[in-house]
Amino acid sequence: MAKDIKTRHREKSTPMLNKTMSVAERMKQSYVRTKNSAGQEQLHEKGTPEEYAQDRIAESADAAIRAATGQIKKLGVIRQKAERTIKATEKGTIKYVGKSVRTAEKTARTAVKTAENVKRAVIASKKAANASRKAAAASKKAAEQTAKAATKTAVKAVTLTVKALAAATKALFAAIAAGGWVVVLILIIIILFGGFLCMIDDDNSTTVTSVNKEVQAYEPVIRKYAKKYDMQEYVELVKAVMMQESGGQGNDPMQSSQGNFNTKYPQKPDGITDPEYSIECGVRELKSCLASAGVKSPVDMGNIKLALQGYNYGNGYISWAREHYGGYTLASAAEFSDKMMKEKGLKSYGDIQYVSHVLRYYSLGKK
DSSP, rough: OOOOOOOOOOOOOOOOHSSSSOOHHHHHHHHHHHHHHHHHHTSSSSSSSHHHHHHHHHHHHHHHHHHHHHHHHHHHHHHHHHHHHHHHHHHHHHHHHHHHHHHHHHHHHHHHHHHHHHHHHHHHHHHHHHHHHHHHHHHHHHHHHHHHHHHHHHHHHHHHHHHHHHHHHHHHHHHHHTTTTHHOOOHHHHHHHHHHHHHHTTTOOOOOOOHHHHHHTTTTHHHHHHHHHGGGGHHHHHHHHHHHTTTTTTTTTTOTSTTTTSSSOOTTOOOOOOOOHHHHHHHHHHHHHHHHOOSSTTTOHHHHHHHHHHHHTTTTTHHHHHHHHSSSEEEEEEEEEEEHHHTTTTOOOOOOOHHHHHHHOOOGOOO
């Protein structure tokens, strides 16, 4: 059988302020106890019972006052500690909150910057895609034009070959009728060799076509202005440009009327009516293009190509081609031509294959 467990009843402690009774209550209790015990004191002690009770009450009051004062001091200490704790907590909380705010702001700025970078990347991708489409379209157009030119060249070669064969056949029959079999053999050899020459024609990349006699007749004037404008090294290039522009014909053999250096005549096609002035303006225009393209020598073909296309399109093409293509390409020439046609409302603009057309007359470009 389980034993009953005895427990001690403990009264709950009252708060610290309630433990200290009021001074009046303690004085009253002390007075009662003192009065009850005063009658039992020896009569020979000094003073009456009332005086004795009063002394004891005073002592009790002093003790109560001291106790209350001590409790008040303890409460003051506790309050000060609590205030310091609160201040420390507030300071720490404010510091933590401030740090959290700064961290949040930094995170927000990083997020904004990241979003901006993503936006720029998307825009750059779109631009690259557009540029690729334009380049593809330009390449397609250039390929079509090249194919047309090749077809035209092939037809020309076949026509020349047929004509040569026809002439040779006629000569062969004449030789046979005359009974000259040795002559027949010679003619056969000539026909085969002539047909081969006709097939390769003058479009071979290693073949240079000489300028005609009209252009050659202007060489002294070209050299005069080449020396004046420090272009002596580029006389052959000037001749090649003239050959492509006019073949030495007309009063504006360099086609300089619409250039930047014509200040005497109307700036319209064939506006210049003085061949020598046309050559002077042409030499200056070509020099400007060579300088813009950064040409270093007469055999700096990469930059010379850029300069030549600039002579045909205008100097603005040079900076545009460098910015969008890094220099001259056939695709860049095709795209710039399309761009200018749209901007100016024209049906055609310049010669897309101007570079190759000029260089076929430039001997230094084939070395």
